[in-house]
Amino acid sequence: MKRLILALALSLSFGCALHPSAPPNLTPQVTAQFYSTYAIKDLDVIRDFANDAARTTPPIISKATLLMIVNWHESTVKIIHAAPDGWKAAAAAGLDQLKTLLAPADYAKFKAAIDAAKTYISEVQS
Numbered sequence: 001m002k003r004l005i006l007a008l009a010l011s012l013s014f015g016c017a018l019h020p021s022a023p024p025n026l027t028p029q030v031t032a033q034f035y036s037t038y039a040i041k042d043l044d045v046i047r048d049f050a051n052d053a054a055r056t057t058p059p060i061i062s063k064a065t066l067l068m069i070v071n072w073h074e075s076t077v078k079i080i081h082a083a084p085d086g087w088k089a090a091a092a093a094g095l096d097q098l099k100t101l102l103a104p105a106d107y108a109k110f111k112a113a114i115d116a117a118k119t120y121i122s123e124v125q126s
Helices: 002-017 028-054 063-082 084-101 104-123
Strands: none
Touching (some): 028 063, 028 084, 028 104, 084 104
């Protein structure tokens, strides 16, 4: 299990470093959408990890936790799409919400992915 979490952390670290910069000729609105797409991809990693973690033998997380994360992901992505100019605040709030939704033991399993997504959100200049 520790290897799986370490592999996730490493892949997220390298994945976040590979987010491209927006082309310079985009309007501010399109630039915001460009960067929010990459934030959503980071949220997708959290959802996908939950899906994989629920399918291991024995499962790393419960099906109930998986369902909670899938519902959280869907809701957060909808909020980001609804507020393109405020995508950073929406994404950050969604990530903060995971701490209240998940049990501490489950949150610890996702902490590396959450921290990587938060780092991207705080560092991107949109």
